[in-house]
Amino acid sequence: MGNSIDNYSLVSFLVLVSLSSVVHIIRAGGYVPTEKFLLNCGDTSLATAEDGRKWAPDVGSKLFGAGNSVVSKAAMQDPAVPSVPYMSSRIFRSNFTYSFPVVAGRKLIRLYFYSSSYDGLHAANALFSVTAGSYTLLRNFNVSQTSEALSYAFLIKEYSVNVDGEMLNITFSPSSMASNTYAFVNGIEVMSMPDIYSNTGGRLMIVGYTTPFTIDNSTALETVYRLNVGGNDISPSEDDTGLFRSWSEDLPYILGAGVGVTVAADPNMTFNYKGIPRYTAPKTVYATARSMGPYSAVNAQSNLTWLFSVDSGFNYLIRLHFCEFTESITLINQRVFNIFLNNQTAQEGADVIAWAGGNWNIGVPVYMDFVVLVPGGSPQQDLWLELHPDIAAKPQYYDAILSGVEIFKLSHTSGNLAGLNPIPAPKNEVNPSLVLAPHSGHSNLKAITAVGISGGVALALIAGFYLFAASRGHKHGMVPSASDDPENTALIKSDNHGQKDID
Ligand SMILES: *[C@@H]1O[C@H](CO)[C@@H](O)[C@H](O)[C@H]1NC(C)=O
Ligand SMILES: *[C@@H]1O[C@H](CO)[C@@H](O)[C@H](O)[C@H]1NC(C)=O
Ligand SMILES: *[C@@H]1O[C@H](CO)[C@@H](O)[C@H](O)[C@H]1NC(C)=O
Ligand SMILES: *[C@@H]1O[C@H](CO)[C@@H](O)[C@H](O)[C@H]1NC(C)=O
Ligand SMILES: *[C@@H]1O[C@H](CO)[C@@H](O)[C@H](O)[C@H]1NC(C)=O
Ligand SMILES: *[C@@H]1O[C@H](CO)[C@@H](O)[C@H](O)[C@H]1NC(C)=O
Ligand SMILES: *[C@@H]1O[C@H](CO)[C@@H](O)[C@H](O)[C@H]1NC(C)=O
Helix, strand or coil, X not given: CCCCCCHHHHHHHHHHHHHHHHHHHCCCCCCCCCCEEEEECCCCCCEECCCCCEEEECCCCCCEEECCCEEEXXXXXXXXXXXXXXXXXXXXXXXXXXXXXXXXXXXXXXXXXXXXXXXXXXXXXXXXXXXXXXXXXXXXXXXHHHHHHHCCCCEEEEEEEEECCCXXXXXXXECCCCCCCEEEECEEEEEECCCCCCECCCCCEECCCCCECCECCCCCEEEEEEEECCCCXXXXXXXCCCCXXXXXXXXXXXXXXXXXXXXXXXXXXCCCCCCCCHHHCCHHHHCEEEECCCCHHHHHCCCEEEEXXXXXXEEEEEEEXXXXXXXXXXXXXXXXXXXXXXXXXXXXXXXXXXXXCCCCCCCCCEEEEEEEEECCCCCEEEEEEEEEEXXXXXXXXXXXXXXXXXXXXXCCCCCECCECCXXXXXXXXXXXXXXXXXXXXXXXXXXXXXXXXXXXXXXXXXXXXXXXXXXXXXXXXXXXCXXXXXXXXXXXXXXXXXXXXXX
């Protein structure tokens, strides 16, 4: 098994690329990927997943760079786990590299993992790192521990990485922290993507500081949450933008009983993507929202609050999506609110109609980006998002609204994105943040959508250890930025000329 060139595989990739182009061209305004690889690792023939997407085999593939490996089927199939791409895998006892021929530019990378025994090896001995070019995506990643901690039957990790050259190398390295460790992967997806998260204009500030923050080519992102607020799960094939993203419902992340009310647009409503590309988010995201509800007096005394468990010691990009679509809110200053992130004011006077272009701009999607510095500490901590009516603005209604949330972990200047593996909750105790998370064994449908989400949920929580010192020479002069030092103090020190906006 190995490095021989198999024309069948190559041809099937090309076929996939052209098929997907045809499909996307008819989606007006959607993104048309110029490169698209869906690799079913350890399989020998083209396989169709439950959602109809076609996965190419990696056996004999031209994409192999270097390394030894064996293929193996999973020892058993959890009923919640789809066969493709999870039942086949490639196992690595030493470093192994897949080399994807790509042109320069941003790539979406999705890694698919199902914790199981493979090739007679114990699931708990899978402990490994994954790099993509000069970026460390995962370090000492324990798939079994992470799946258990998050109650997911399988995990999808999603990244956005800029590639300078003509080759994207993805390397799997068994950990040297213990003997008998191995690496494995069930599926790899690599596709070109538009550069939709960079921010080089300097408008972006870290919440609570006044120093500009830049997200540019040197920044790699990991998707940790992607929520369709007030709506349902959206599976990758339902995200009709060409980017095949998973969006999950937001209810599990709301703090307490104050869940507000959900609203949905008239199904015939047309959405006018005036200032933003159509692929920013599908219409389904903007067509639902959560607001505080009709009682101004109650709203004035409360916050609509979401909590997100994230890895400590990183900066996060938080993208909030908004759209007004009801007949009762059509004018500036009818619904104005404040946005808090980690108890700091991120935005005062949020007025979606004003952002959309002024009076009568309903059905116009907009988004706002914020960067939050999450200091070092325990492996994971909660990131707070709160909305509260902006009473000082004297709006007609005391209310707030939100349609979507995306949270991305941003790479350190060293290129590291790996955090620590989440710790499973003690048996028989309920981890409140996971109460509504799907458990393996539930119906297929739920598990699939939820997992895509684990692309969100699971993923962010995942990670490796801080074993730096080894700078990867990836400096990009962002100040302040999360230091590679996991200590809180180092993070704060890096902002030596930052000023607090508020107390
Ligand atoms: C990618 O990996 C291949 C095989 O290991 C190697 O020959 C090549 O130099 C690598 N390319 C980059 C850009 O690292
Ligand atoms: C980012 O990288 C892409 C692809 O390598 C390149 O076309 C683009 O000019 C780069 N942007 C900046 C601001 O350097
Ligand atoms: C991975 O996690 C499992 C479950 O928490 C644990 O039993 C196992 O020892 C870990 N594996 C390694 C190699 O550390
Ligand atoms: C394997 O990869 C790891 C992490 O990327 C690296 O530290 C190690 O030096 C590599 N080992 C070999 C033998 O190349
Ligand atoms: C949507 O449009 C269709 C056809 O124009 C119409 O039959 C239907 O009643 C409309 N639905 C709503 C909810 O207005
Ligand atoms: C935000 O405030 C809540 C209490 O209102 C507290 O529990 C939480 O730790 C605070 N979060 C941060 C990041 O300071
Ligand atoms: C809403 O959240 C902000 C920021 O954490 C906090 O200062 C404020 O007290 C909260 N208001 C209520 C009513 O909970």
